[in-house]
Amino acid sequence: MGWKGILGFEYGIVQAPLGADISGPELVAAVANAGGLGFLKAPDWESTDYLRGLIRKTRELTDKPFGVAVVLAFPHEDNIRTILEEKVAVLEVFWGKCSKELVLQAHRAGVKIVPQVGGVEEAREAINAGVDAIIVQGREAGGHVIGQEGLISLLPRVVDLVGDHNIPVIAAGGIVDARGYVAALALGAHGVCLGTRFVATVESHAHPLYKRKLVELEKTEYTDVFGRARWPDAPQRALATPFFSNWELLPHENELNQPVIGHSTIHGQEKEIRRFAGNVPNAIATGDVESMAMYAGEGVGLIKEIIPAGEVVRRLVEGAQLLIQQKFSDM
DSSP: OOTTOOTTOSSSEEEOOOTTTTSOHHHHHHHHHTTSEEEEEOOSSOOHHHHHHHHHHHHHHOSSOOEEEEETTSOOHHHHHHHHHTTOSEEEEESSOOOHHHHHHHHHTTOEEEEEESSHHHHHHHHHHTOSOEEEEOTTOSEEOOOOSOHHHHHHHHHHHHTTSOOOEEEESSOOSHHHHHHHHHTTOSEEEESHHHHTBSSOOBOHHHHHHHHHOOOEEEEOOSSTTTSTTOOEEEEOOHHHHHHTTOOSOOGGGSOEEEEEEETTEEEEEETTOSOOOBTTOEEOGGGSOOBOOGGGGGOOSOBOHHHHHHHHHHHHHHHIIIIITTO
């Protein structure tokens, strides 16, 4: 095991599952080949054959283990069954209860299970359920945000709660570089989970305009303007694009009564994209892409270029090692 490895992986670097299909096989395999833990994102509907195909395509690109993430707020039982049948290394669950029954089901299949939580009580329930690790998401995170606390205050409380249970704690929210990695380690984390930084990579399935905006823009907003009908009460953090800045205060509207602004194929299904829909533009999205949701964490201002995913992992690990040696070894 290499420097700061977790869950049997070489490094303590986790690539967050990126919806709708931004973290496809190419990105996940690149992260895995670099020694990190990459996550595919399962469809938000039951689609066992398609999901099985995603898993097998990823295995064609890497012989390293990887994970699949499921949002429990949407239909998921058949998808989870497929993940366990395929014996993927890690199942991540989000936005729902990670029950003891689900943990036992995963463990019987030889699959590790990791929930993402946004609060101390969620973390307590996960510990009691017997999970293999916990991802702690701070309010700084991009995309859908489950908690209300900042990472710097939430993370050490979860670390203290875990105590000697031998459950790795992984920090998520606003981390994009080696400095964030070292800060998370100082707060007691065993690894870090990055989303926005991996959207802005060569292998990401994000639209080129979305990637470019992640480099050009620095401001994000915590909002609920996107996807109110499809996923109510699920706030998100998004780039403050010109479109968002003009519409962020729109009251009592949702995407169902808005015009269609584009089209895409997402997880094999043709989709109309309405204004204020929560779908970020993938690489094949067409139409008014500038007016689509572009999720990003608060650390986006530190992203200056689009680079390969393996380079992200390398810079994080080598940069953190160097920072610790230069700044803290003689303290």
